[in-house]
Amino acid sequence: MASNDCKTVQQCLSAYYDGELSAGQTAEVARHIEACDECAADLSSFESLSLDFAQTSLPAMPPQLWQKIESELEPVPVPESVTLLRRVADSIGPSPYVAGFVSMAASVLLLLGLGLWYGSEEPGAAIALHSHQGEHDVSHQHLAEFTGVMNDYLKKLHSEPDAAERMLLTRYNGERVDVDGAVRLVGYRPIVSDGLPEGYALASTSVLKMPCCTCVKAVCRRNDGSTLVLFEHDDQEAAWFGDRPSSMATCGDKDCCLIDLDHSIAATWKQGSRNVTAVGVRDQAEVATLVKWLEKKAGRAGVGIEGA
Structure with missing residues (x-):
């Protein structure tokens, strides 16, 4: 990595902040940040975002949420994903943070599934988009x-x-x-x-x-x-x-x-x-x-x- 290359360093900032770089890469990024105000500001934004997320209170999981979600998802083609989240949560054990995260994830899956289900009433919209992307990928591949x-x-x-x-x-x-x-x-x-x-x-x-x-x-x-x-x-x-x-x-x-x-x-x-x-x-x-x-x-x- 060139220590004076802002574009390269900015691509590594997330991994640098999470401690995922090698010792040599970490040292190069650190030296660059010391001399570059722009990259230092980008790193600061990572720190602020992480702090804001850590201070955000997660909602508690209401009683019998899973039963309600599973009953709502019967006509929607995503119940396996929700069930998998439930199994993961059960295997980890009781925790307000895990419960809150899984609750939010299940809600997202529910909304996504309903959107795909009802959105399919539009004449082939999702299918056409998938087909177009598939054709594009095949064209480049072959x-x-x-x-x-x-x-x-x-x-x-x-x-x-x-x-x-x-x-x-x-x-x-x-x-x-x-x-x-x-x-x-x-x-x-x-x-x-x-x-x-x-x-x-x-x-x-x-x-x-x-x-x-x-x-x-x-x-x-x-x-x-x-x-x-x-x-x-x-x-x-x-x-x-x-x-x-x-x-x-x-x-x-x-x-x-x-x-x-x-x-x-x-x-x-x-x-x-x-x-x-x-x-x-x-x-x-x-x-x-x-x-x-x-x-x-x-x-x-x-x-x-x-x-x-």
């Missing part, structure tokens, strides 16, 4: 891994396309499907279900449960045997390709993001309410061909790619 997997996939796709497809299917629980199977799994018809431009043939369609979303992957073969892969997904794939060079361009009538791959390019654009990512594209002209074809098919269908 981002680096997912980018690495896609990098390996791209390397294999040029020279070993079949091996690349097997790798991705295995990695993300891929399931080969027909149009009806895709609709069952993702709720919409794949963009390739109405055919491909001249010079392309559909080799396979599958559904992948990728970290970002569940997406439809279509493997297409050109007349010369080379491979082009179309991903249809809900999210924007900005992080799929890591820090590879990218640029924006107009392809057909769509704004596309073009990513420079080792032997080809990738392109992504908005198609209806979802996004399409084409991997293994030769050039911007080929992207424009694909964009125009999909727009034409969507126009004929009259419902875009949303139609099932």
Whole structure:
């Protein structure tokens, strides 16, 4: 620890006050406090807070409080927590301080439980918040891994396309499907279900449960045997390709993001309410061909790619 670093010292003040630092750290913090009025004032605030808490009288636990709490908590999903507090208090033995603390803690749990119970009347508010946080955590947790997997996939796709497809299917629980199977799994018809431009043939369609979303992957073969892969997904794939060079361009009538791959390019654009990512594209002209074809098919269908 640098003795002249206020930020570092302030992070240690609580542990310093509680006597939890090593002897060397304690000495460094003490020397810093002697020379720094700001950190000395922060330490003083810890001391004042502790003194105020020590002088606060805790309420006595009313008779038969536990029975009343348990009866009130029957419809609330927190009785186990309250019961655990009761057991802790019983194991410690009678004490006005313990009784007061447990009484306060039980009251907090009761209010929290009731808030969650009645708050759930709001349409999915707590569930939506938890779900959003979970998605955020998963995104950060798997981002680096997912980018690495896609990098390996791209390397294999040029020279070993079949091996690349097997790798991705295995990695993300891929399931080969027909149009009806895709609709069952993702709720919409794949963009390739109405055919491909001249010079392309559909080799396979599958559904992948990728970290970002569940997406439809279509493997297409050109007349010369080379491979082009179309991903249809809900999210924007900005992080799929890591820090590879990218640029924006107009392809057909769509704004596309073009990513420079080792032997080809990738392109992504908005198609209806979802996004399409084409991997293994030769050039911007080929992207424009694909964009125009999909727009034409969507126009004929009259419902875009949303139609099932």
